[in-house]
Amino acid sequence: MPAMPHRALRTLRLLGRKVRALLAEAPVATPLFLISAPLLLAAATAGAPWLFTAAASVSYVSDWRITSRSTRLQRVLQSARFGVTVRFLSRQFLTLVLVYRSAAPGELRLLPVAALAFALFYVLQMPHSLLLARIRQVRQLPLSTRNIDLSALHITDAPSPRALNLAFNKVMHADALAIAGVLTALLTASTVPGVAGCGAALLAVLVYDAVLARVLRADRRMPAAGAVVNHIDGWLKDYRPTVVLYFCGMRNSAYQVNMWLDTLAEAGDRPLVLLRERHILDDLAPTHLPVLCLPHADHVMNLDFSSVRTVLYSANVGPNIHMLRMPQATHVFVGHGDSDKLASVNPYAKVYDEVWTAGRAGRDRWAAAAVGVRDEAVVEVGRPQLAGIERESGPRHAGPLTVLYAPTWENWQPSPGATSLIASGERIVEQLLNAPADVRILYKPHPYTGARDPKATAAHERIVEMLRKANSAHRPAEGTGTGRAGTEADQQDAQPRVRKDADDAERSRDSRLTAERAATLRELRLEQDKLYWQSHGPTGHVVISADGPHLYSCFNQCDLLVSDISSVVTDFLASGKPYAIVDGAELGEQEFRRRCTAARGAFVLPPGAEGLDDVVLIAAGLATDGMRPARTELKHYLLGPDEPDSLTRFRTAVQAAQHRPTPAHVRVVEQAPVHADATPQSPVR
Incomplete structure (x- = not known):
């Protein structure tokens, strides 16, 4: 028995954490839903039309916000078997309860009218669902393309998103007309608004069905899946x-x-x-x-x-x-x-x-x-991709020392020290914020961060908050923009002429980019990165998301890299700048360098990041850089010689691979005659 209060308290704490998480992600929908659900039940059983009207209004707003986007609240409701259909059925049922509890004896004839209307409301959604599924089936090509001519397929323009986007949400919310009519009837003691509202709800579904039928008719020219595959097969034979x-x-x-x-x-x-x-x-x-x-x-x-x-x-x-x-x-x-x-x-x-x-x-x-x-x-x-990385030359620029912290992710398999983010990330950032030299931090986590371990996500969020507070407390308010506005119009002009409302089929048809336009877009992206850095200024700490500047652009901005064992470190060697690697598995510096090739030119940090201050002083030019010769030697060992250049070596390798002798049994198959009546064989599955 004494354990019961403890378990109950633990359950309440867990429930409280979940509610706080829901509120943080959906600060409007969550409280609206939590308020409206019990109020609807109370108003219906008490026979209070005015209270029910207010609660229903709040309920519809919360439902629209819940169903219009994928949120944790929506997933929780689905797992609790209280999904969108059940919620609407519950509201309609409570409306009938309200009619029964509040209507005068002579007004109870509204009850069967409303019940029949709600039943027909769902019956009329059957053709709606079938039409919607058929439209999506017709519009869905078996494949997608870019820069391939599909004009012979006569792919039609995508239908208006107003007809298809959130279609289920729209048709379900049409029952608001019926419920509004019933509530008006109860408040005015007249059945006319109730009948009119029920009729309007049914008419709205019928009109929506007619719109979808017209959309489907307009798409009758869409090519069949087999025709699309045959067209691509012909294109491959030609190209x-x-x-x-x-x-x-x-x-x-x-x-x-x-x-x-x-x-x-x-x-x-x-x-x-x-x-x-x-x-x-x-x-x-x-x-x-x-x-x-x-x-x-x-x-x-x-x-x-x-x-x-x-x-x-x-x-x-x-x-x-x-x-x-x-x-x-x-x-x-x-x-x-x-x-x-x-x-x-x-x-x-x-x-x-x-x-x-x-x-x-x-x-x-x-x-x-x-x-x-x-x-x-x-x-x-x-590594031909490294041509855009600027090589270190001469003294460092004036201003704060720019440090790029780019931890890798936690890996699919549990691996001690795979990422420094969980155990060391906050310590690294804290030491950099309090370093003996003026430091500007660029924080760029791996795109997969948190994919396996939620602790990585939590550590990432805490680091983001640390940098936000540091900017607010000590940095000028210059670093708040994204630096993209200046090139957005130019990029739109250079992009393929694809409508904003295009679907995948239409994008496959129209996404054609010439070599000249592709080169223009690459130049604009470089300009966009330049504007990004200008917008953040030379001193503000920056959190760089996956859609931010390219990693190599970050290399060109920083004076020192702090990272883990990953290809980020190997690529950074092309810059010649100093870098530090965290020994997250605590192997010890000597063993860590023996096992990890990239660590041979690095400053090795223990999980507590002790010694990072010394690395900062070296990168700032205030102490001797004893690892420079090792970095130069390691660069050639990891990335290959400077001559011939990487692109030349890559081209040579491609040509050699193309002229690799074809196996004898394949030559026999290629030379065998094909009979006109031969039946294609299905591949082994």
């Missing part, structure tokens, strides 16, 4: 791509393919970017390369990719197998950065014909890992 950049990844992972687009444009013969998820298209960098997104595996395996001789993979993911089935191509893992993480020596890589790495360090890393990647399969191609 005959030779080099494919293949990518599959979750949201916020587009940077892994974006980093290769310009390089592929410079090095490929007839390049093609092949994606597997449509959401990657939303974050794809401007490119004039043809882009094909194939969500369905059977299309990847059945379309004509026979001309492809080289496939580049920037991530190790399961769907790679769908492309690896092509034996005539050389399959190459290029990755998305060199580092000493375990992911950089993933045993999966032995399925590729070749593994390309930046410098000698990558070759040695694969040899030491002994996971089955043959030494002759490793090709050193440098």
Whole structure:
């Protein structure tokens, strides 16, 4: 028995935390819902029309805010089996209870009228749902494209978003007309408003159904899925791509393919970017390369990719197998950065014909890992993407020392010290804020931060708050803008002519970018980054989000990097500037340098960040930089020699891969005659 009060108190505390979290995310909808729900029940059972009217008004406002966006409150209500349909049914049922409790004996005839209207209200939603599903089915192409001519398919413009967006919410909220009519009838002692309101609600659903039917009729010219696939197959036969950049990844992972687009444009013969998820298209960098997104595996395996001789993979993911089935191509893992993480020596890589790495360090890393990647399969191609990183030259600029803190994420597998953010992030930021030299902090977390461990999200939020308070207390109010307004109009002019209300089908039809416009957009992005830094001024601390300046732009702004073992450190070596790495696993400096190649040129920090003050003084030029020679040597070891340049080496590797001998059994298949009556075989699933 004594344990009961303790458990009850713990339950109340947990409930209180959840309510506070709901209030923080939905500060309007949450209190409105918590107020209106019990008031509706009380007003209905008490037979109080005026109170019910007020509560219903608040309830409708809260429901609109809840259903118009994905929030934690919506998810909580769904898990509690109190979703949108149940909420509307409950409100309608309570309306009937109110009529029964408050209507005079002669006015009870309003009760069956309202009940019948509510029943018909749901019956008429059946064609609404069917029409909506059919419209979306017709408008949904089996694939998406960019920079590929689809004019022969005669894709129609997308319907107005007013007809389709939040369609379920709109039709459900039409019952407000019926409830308003019933409440008016109760308050005026006349059944006429009730009947009129019920009729208006039913008419509203019928009108909506008619609108959707008209939209569906307008889309009757949309091509069938088979016609779209056949068109793309014909385009592939005409274009005959030779080099494919293949990518599959979750949201916020587009940077892994974006980093290769310009390089592929410079090095490929007839390049093609092949994606597997449509959401990657939303974050794809401007490119004039043809882009094909194939969500369905059977299309990847059945379309004509026979001309492809080289496939580049920037991530190790399961769907790679769908492309690896092509034996005539050389399959190459290029990755998305060199580092000493375990992911950089993933045993999966032995399925590729070749593994390309930046410098000698990558070759040695694969040899030491002994996971089955043959030494002759490793090709050193440098890092062509690093050309935009400014090299350190001469004394540091005047003003505060700019420190970039760029922790990596927590990794899919639990790994001690994978990220410094959780255990050390706040200490690092606190020490930088109180450093012996004037320091300006640029904080750029990894896009995946918090994907596995909520502690990382919590630490990130605390650091953001620390920097906000530091700016408020000690910095001028110059750093509040985003620096984007100056180039937005120019970027819109250079973008493909796609309507604002276009859907995926229309964007596939109209998203055509020339090489000249792509170059203009890249220049505007550089200008946008420049304006971003100007808007934040030379002294204010900056929290950089995923859609902020490119990482390499941050490199060019900073004088010192603090990070973890990741490709960020390897790329930063191109700048020649000092950097510090956190030994989160507490291996000790000597062992840490032995295990982690990138640490050989770094200032190594323990989890408590002791010694960071000394690193700040060195970066500020107030103490001798004893690691400079080690950084120079390590740069060539990790990134390869300066001559020939990386792009030249990459081009050479692409050409060599394209001329790799085709296996004998594939040549036999390619040369075999195809009979006109041959039946295509389905791929093995």
